[in-house]
Amino acid sequence: MAVPGAAPSRLALALAALAALAAVKYYRDAEAARQQELALKSLGSEGLFLFSSLDTNNDLYLSPEEFKPIAEKLTGVTPVSDFEEDAPDPNGETLSIVAKFQPLVMETMTKSKDGFLGISHVALSGLRNWTAPVSPKSVMLAKQFKAFLPPKNKLDLGDPWWIIPSELNIFTGYLSNNRFYPPPPKGKEIIIHKLLSMFHPRPFVKTRFAPQGSVACIQAISTYYYTIAFRIHAEFQLNEPPDFPFWFSPGQFTGYIVLSKDSSHVREFKLFVPNKRSLNVDMEWLYGTSEGSNMEVDIGYLPQMELESTGPSVPSVIYDENGNVIDSRDPSGEPIQFVFEEITWQQEIPWEEAAQKLEVAMYPFKK
Numbered sequence: 001m002a003v004p005g006a007a008p009s010r011l012a013l014a015l016a017a018l019a020a021l022a023a024v025k026y027y028r029d030a031e032a033a034r035q036q037e038l039a040l041k042s043l044g045s046e047g048l049f050l051f052s053s054l055d056t057n058n059d060l061y062l063s064p065e066e067f068k069p070i071a072e073k074l075t076g077v078t079p080v081s082d083f084e085e086d087a088p089d090p091n092g093e094t095l096s097i098v099a100k101f102q103p104l105v106m107e108t109m110t111k112s113k114d115g116f117l118g119i120s121h122v123a124l125s126g127l128r129n130w131t132a133p134v135s136p137k138s139v140m141l142a143k144q145f146k147a148f149l150p151p152k153n154k155l156d157l158g159d160p161w162w163i164i165p166s167e168l169n170i171f172t173g174y175l176s177n178n179r180f181y182p183p184p185p186k187g188k189e190i191i192i193h194k195l196l197s198m199f200h201p202r203p204f205v206k207t208r209f210a211p212q213g214s215v216a217c218i219q220a221i222s223t224y225y226y227t228i229a230f231r232i233h234a235e236f237q238l239n240e241p242p243d244f245p246f247w248f249s250p251g252q253f254t255g256y257i258v259l260s261k262d263s264s265h266v267r268e269f270k271l272f273v274p275n276k277r278s279l280n281v282d283m284e285w286l287y288g289t290s291e292g293s294n295m296e297v298d299i300g301y302l303p304q305m306e307l308e309s310t311g312p313s314v315p316s317v318i319y320d321e322n323g324n325v326i327d328s329r330d331p332s333g334e335p336i337q338f339v340f341e342e343i344t345w346q347q348e349i350p351w352e353e354a355a356q357k358l359e360v361a362m363y364p365f366k367k
Contacts (some may be wrong), residue, residue, distance in 0.1 A: 001345055003024070005207070008093070010101060018158070034061050035356075039051065039060060051269060052134065055086070080316055089141070089143060091316060091317045092141050092142060092143050092315075093141070093142040093143075093264060093265055093266070093313035093314055093315055093316065094139050094140065094141055094313060094314065094315065094316050095139070095140050095142050095145075095266045095269065095309055095312075095313040096137065096138075096139050096141065096199070096309065096310040096311070097137070097138050097139075097140060097195075097269065097307050097308065097309050097310070098136060098137050098307070098308060098310055099133035099135060099136055099137070099138075099199060099302060099306070099307050100133075100304055100305075100306050100307075100308070101132060101199060101305055101306075102302070102303040102304040102305075103131045103132075103302075104127060104132060104281060104300045104301065104302050105238060105300065105301045105302075105303065106128075106300070107365045108278070108279065108299075108300045108301035109298050109299070109300045110298060110299060110300075111298055115346040122243060123243075123244070123246070123285055123287075123296070124215045124246075124364075125239070125243060125244060126238030126240075126243065126246050127238055127248065128238040130200060130238060130248075133198055133199050133200075134197070134198065134199065134200055134201055135197070135198040136197055136198075138194075140194065140264045142263065142264060142265055142313040143261055143263055143264065144190075144191050144194070145191060145257060145259055145266055145269070146263035147163060147188035147191045147192075148163065148191075148228050148230065148257050148259055148359070149214060149226070149228075149259065149261070149263055150216070150217075150218055150226070154217075154218075155218065155221075156229075157217075157218050157219070157220075157221065157347055157348070157349045158218070158219075158349050158353060158354060159217055159218070159357075160215050160216065160217040160357050160358055160360075160361040160363075161214055161216060161217070162213055162214070162216070162275040163188050163192070163213075163214040163215065163216050163230065163232075164188055164206065164213045164214040164232075165212060165213055166210060166212040166213035167170050167206065167212060167213075168207075168209065168210040168211075168212045168337075170338045171204050174208050174209045174210070175206070175207075175208040176208070177208075177245060177247065177284070177286060177295065178245060178286065179204075179237065179245065180202070180204060180237055180239070180240055180241060180245060181202060181237070182202055182204045182205070182237070185205060188214075190207075192205045192214055192232060192234070193205050194263065195271060195307055196232075196234055196236075196253075196308060197207060199236070200236045200238070200248075200273055201307060202236055202237040202238070203234055203235075203236050204234060204235050204236065204237065205234050206231050206234075207249065208247070211233055211362040211363060212233055213233060213362075214230060214231065214232040214233070214234075215231050215358050215361045215362060216228050216229065216230040216231075216358070217229055217349060217354055217357050217358060217361075219256060219349055219351065219354040220345045220347065220348035220349070221345065221346055221347045221348070222343050222344055222345050222346055223344075224260055224261055224343075224348070225258055225259065225260055225261065225267065225343050226258070226259055226261060227253075227256055227257070227258050227345075227348070228235045228256060228257050228258075228259060229254075229256050229351065229354035229355065229358060230250055230254065230255060230256065230257070230271075230357040230358070231253070231254045231355070231359070231361075231362060232252065232253040232254070232271070233252060233253075233362065234247035234250075234253060235247055235248060236248045238248075240246070244285060244286040244287060245285060245286050246283070246284075246285040246286075247282075247283065247284045247285065248281065248283055249281065249282040249283070249284070250273040250280060250281050250302065250305065251273070251274065251277075251280045251281065251282070252273070252274065253272065253305075254271070254272065254273075254274060254355065254358070255269070255270045255271035255272055255307075256268070256269075256270060256351075257270075258343070261268055265312065266309065266312065266313040267312045267313075268312070268344065269286075269307070269308065269310055270306065270307070270308045270309070271306060271307040271308075272304075272305065272306035272307070273302055273304075273305040273306070275301075275302065275303055275304065278299060279299045279301055280301060280302055281299065281300050281301070281302045282297070282298075282299055283297070283298045283299065283300065284296070284297050284298075309332070312338070312340050314338055314350060315342070335336075
């Protein structure tokens, strides 16, 4: 038997709940705007920019983790990375990666073409001689890509984390221009350095100026896989002594990796410098060996700089049903073809949304 007024009563409750949610959202938005205004009045625009460069989750509070770059700068003590590389597994899967590179279009340099402003062939020799990737193809262990996996507290779609944390902000300044050889990579820097070394032998995985580092977020999730979107700020030193340093700094490297949650299998990998804009590379070079030496600055267009896997990672050793090692080629001499299951994504966000999350992580003021 229906109870008179029951349906209208439920409708009224639902409307009241929606009104309450809207009121809560309005209050939170208004409070966030008020806090932002108070912070601007208290710190000024430059101070707020410095604060925002440290406030990675944009909650207007600095946690001990967020304050760490300042503490390290003041104390001079850098904690040991908690990332541990797995011992190489000779039986693990391997991934083949190819490098594609088209050199800078010299005519797009705005003021530093040969003969203009007295720029000599010597100053641009490293740039002119870089016409192809140093390693057109490389084979890497799938397990090396473990560095791209999310930390346990960053398993939501679009929630960014740092693969290589930035160590620079307005307070800490910038790194020296007068360097030729990158420092030995450590921890999660190793895989980024190894990948970028396919293009040129002297990649710096930490740029001289902020925003510095590599950031990532989950774009899609399945039962066994993640699609991880990433953004890397890195640069290359194109000259060696006796020439003066020449810095080549793409606007960004971006890309994605489809990786199993235990990092034993890589389904896809791609890294590239975006080329949709007419200028996408900064260049700087010194005319002396000291920090006070004159520096020339220019920009230009790089048509192509990308790395891409040729297919999914495959076992380096194959066993039969009895556990015996078998040849990786069939009796006719052709490589054994592997069949991979289709991945069904349970949650995902568009690439554009993931890229925007990474950009805001690099440039917090863009929020």
